[in-house]
Amino acid sequence: MGSTPVAGELLAIGELTPGRIALEFRAPTLIAGLRPGHALHLVRPESGGYRVRRVAPVSRVDLIRGSVEVALQPRADGGQDALAGLRVGDVIELNGPIGQPILINKGTMRLLLITDGEGFAWVRALADAATRAGISVTMLQQADTAADLPPPSLLPDVVEIVVATTDGSIGHRGTVAELLAEYVPWADQAVVAGGADIRAAATSAALRRRTTDRTSASGKPARARTAAAGDRAPWLQALLSHEIGCGIGACGGCTVATRAGQVRLCREGPAIDATGSTAKRST
Amino acid sequence: MPPRKRAKVAAPRASRSAPVPEQKNERINPLTVDLAVVLGSEHPLRLERPIVVASGPLGFGNEAGAAIDLRDVGLFVVRGISLRPRFGGLMPRMVEVPGGLMHAVNRENPGADEVMDRHGASWRSAPCAVALSLVATSVKELAQLIERVERRADELGIAALEIDLTAPCDGLEGSRWESSADESLRLIDTARGATDRTLIAKVSSAASELRRLASESIDAGIDVLSVSGSPHGFLPDRARRWPALAAGIGELSGPLVRPAALAAIAEAASGAGASIIGGGGIGSPADALDTFAAGASAVSLGTALWADPRLPGAVVDSLRRAVAARGETSILVLRGSALGSRHE
Ligand SMILES: Cc1cc2nc3c(=O)[nH]c(=O)nc-3n(C[C@H](O)[C@H](O)[C@H](O)COP(=O)(O)O)c2cc1C
Ligand code: FES
Numbered sequence: 001m002g003s004t005p006v007a008g009e010l011l012a013i014g015e016l017t018p019g020r021i022a023l024e025f026r027a028p029t030l031i032a033g034l035r036p037g038h039a040l041h042l043v044r045p046e047s048g049g050y051r052v053r054r055v056a057p058v059s060r061v062d063l064i065r066g067s068v069e070v071a072l073q074p075r076a077d078g079g080q081d082a083l084a085g086l087r088v089g090d091v092i093e094l095n096g097p098i099g100q101p102i103l104i105n106k107g108t109m110r111l112l113l114i115t116d117g118e119g120f121a122w123v124r125a126l127a128d129a130a131t132r133a134g135i136s137v138t139m140l141q142q143a144d145t146a147a148d149l150p151p152p153s154l155l156p157d158v159v160e161i162v163v164a165t166t167d168g169s170i171g172h173r174g175t176v177a178e179l180l181a182e183y184v185p186w187a188d189q190a191v192v193a194g195g196a197d198i199r200a201a202a203t204s205a206a207l208r209r210r211t212t213d214r215t216s217a218s219g220k221p222a223r224a225r226t227a228a229a230g231d232r233a234p235w236l237q238a239l240l241s242h243e244i245g246c247g248i249g250a251c252g253g254c255t256v257a258t259r260a261g262q263v264r265l266c267r268e269g270p271a272i273d274a275t276g277s278t279a280k281r282s283t
Numbered sequence: 284m285p286p287r288k289r290a291k292v293a294a295p296r297a298s299r300s301a302p303v304p305e306q307k308n309e310r311i312n313p314l315t316v317d318l319a320v321v322l323g324s325e326h327p328l329r330l331e332r333p334i335v336v337a338s339g340p341l342g343f344g345n346e347a348g349a350a351i352d353l354r355d356v357g358l359f360v361v362r363g364i365s366l367r368p369r370f371g372g373l374m375p376r377m378v379e380v381p382g383g384l385m386h387a388v389n390r391e392n393p394g395a396d397e398v399m400d401r402h403g404a405s406w407r408s409a410p411c412a413v414a415l416s417l418v419a420t421s422v423k424e425l426a427q428l429i430e431r432v433e434r435r436a437d438e439l440g441i442a443a444l445e446i447d448l449t450a451p452c453d454g455l456e457g458s459r460w461e462s463s464a465d466e467s468l469r470l471i472d473t474a475r476g477a478t479d480r481t482l483i484a485k486v487s488s489a490a491s492e493l494r495r496l497a498s499e500s501i502d503a504g505i506d507v508l509s510v511s512g513s514p515h516g517f518l519p520d521r522a523r524r525w526p527a528l529a530a531g532i533g534e535l536s537g538p539l540v541r542p543a544a545l546a547a548i549a550e551a552a553s554g555a556g557a558s559i560i561g562g563g564g565i566g567s568p569a570d571a572l573d574t575f576a577a578g579a580s581a582v583s584l585g586t587a588l589w590a591d592p593r594l595p596g597a598v599v600d601s602l603r604r605a606v607a608a609r610g611e612t613s614i615l616v617l618r619g620s621a622l623g624s625r626h627e
Binding site: 043051052053054074075093240242243244245246247248249250251252253254255256257 | 591
């Protein structure tokens with residue numbers, strides 16, 4: 001709905017993180033307009049001919065193959081996913097792009113990505129694009145255990161991956177929240193994608209950083225760092241995802257209240273200003 | 284090739300409201316079929332096509348015209364509006380469930396005045412009739428809301444007002460109006476006192492005493508009963524061991540609600556009163572035909588439009604063909620054709 005649907009032929013089926021399926025579709029006419037942060041709506045007849053539009057984050061774009069890889073989000077009801085039954089060669093309707101690209105400021109040279117199994121698909125394409133643009137990328141990944149992590153081969157070699165697992169089977173034992181203090185001062189910008197816990201941890205870290213930035217060593221208030229010309233994005237963007245909906249900003253199924261106002265994830269999202277310091281995305 | 288003779292088919296048993304004639308042998312050009320329907324009699328609403336866009340899925344107005352071809356539609360019902368702004372719940376507000384979806388948008392809207400300011404121009408220029416869906420938690424609030432919208436309704440080209448009986452009622456401790464026929468009738472009575480416009484009352488298949496409501500709502504002042512609303516649903520998120528919707532309870536849409544909706548439409552149609560708009564889970568032209576057969580005079584399309592924006596056009600085509608195949612030229616022939624002897 002909104003954009004004209006495109007027929008996408010399924011080229012490959014993979015796995016991003018355990019249980020999270022990635023589908024690669026040939027869709028040469030669609031990919032030129034896709035940017036990190038965009039999603040597609042996948043449309044396929046389900047039971048009784050009823051068709052739903054499922055939100056699937058764009059996790060990779062391959063200009064040479066003319067293809068786009070999207071990630072299937074698990075259904076909350078744990079239900080059998082008709083889309084998971086697709087076979088290579090099947091053709092379905094793709095609608096998009098849905099949402100706005102993640103904004104990376106001109107002056108950003110160091111980008112911090114904070115993610116978990118749920119959010120990885122939303123930032124994988126950003127890691128690709130940022131490193132191609134010469135930006136240093138560090139990705140903090142959170143998982144319960146080593147087996148839940150995405151394979152490092154899914155990211156460009158130059159991305160620094162820092163891992164925290166709850167059981168300590170690999171990397172830091174604990175959560176990425178405990179690593180943030182070390183990486184936040186380094187980054188020019190950060191993006192968090194994942195569950196409520198890591199979003200909350202990243203938001204608190206961003207708020208602490210703002211306070212530190214505004215206070216000189218002597219404890220006296222200092223001027224906030226001057227934004228470089230052309231900077232529009234806040235320091236921390238949080239990516240929020242939704243499952244289904246109209247995709248045209250009409251139904252209210254994806255609206256979130258932020259400090260800057262109501263944001264429809266399918267139109268103004270999925271990136272929101274996590275600390276609400278700017279009103280750029282208010283509707 | 285000589286025209287093939289159509290086999291004589293025994294006509295289905297006719298309902299009281301819509302006798303279905305014997306199949307005729309004349310050839311009717313589907314394009315000559317008249318799809319216009321007049322809903323209600325005291326304050327009639329003429330729809331050029333018996334197709335209604337359900338309140339909510341396509342929003343308040345500005346976005347709808349770009350999403351579907353409103354020329355295939357008879358009535359566009361605006362997403363629910365209230366006197367004061369209403370806020371929706373936290374995310375997730377909408378999830379897929381087996382056979383459909385569940386939402387808890389909670390009639391979120393910025394208030395009637397702002398919606399009229401922002402979307403009024405799209406209603407005026409719409410190629411179909413437009414109805415406002417009114418959300419009120421008390422009788423007094425509804426009276427005030429109608430007074431507010433009536434000030435601008437003519438200027439904005441509003442043909443009808445839909446009273447949302449699937450919205451919560453303060454007097455019923457937050458349960459829906461439709462859970463009490465008495466409260467629903469009281470609300471309708473107030474609405475009738477406040478407007479001369481066509482009044483539609485919207486209920487779901489879960490409405491209590493539907494048959495009584497259907498027949499008594501006419502006396503209370505309703506012109507059209509829309510039996511197309513979402514019943515409640517609940518589903519846990521298995522991975523998080525938490526409700527799948529942040530609000531817990533939500534409203535169901537899609538094929539899973541269709542059989543119950545058809546039963547409710549048949550029930551309401553047998554109450555011999557208001558004209559019926561039927562809906563809930565319609566996803567194909569065949570589903571729409573079933574809904575007419577159950578007793579509806581017009582069909583309501585909702586979430587199926589998201590993935591199938593051409594559905595209204597496809598329904599128009601199949602209605603024309605279905606009427607012509609019976610050797611008739613009026614859509615009325617389809618109404619109630621499946622009700623059978625129970626209602627004779
Ligand atoms: C996101 C969403 C928002 C809705 N908002 C409203 C509303 O504001 N007022 C209303 O009466 N019904 C609302 N509904 C219910 C629909 O009008 C319709 O009754 C329901 O979706 C069942 O029909 P369907 O299965 O054809 O979609 C909404 C439904 C959805 C999915
Ligand atoms: S999905 Fe409908 S408003 Fe975003």
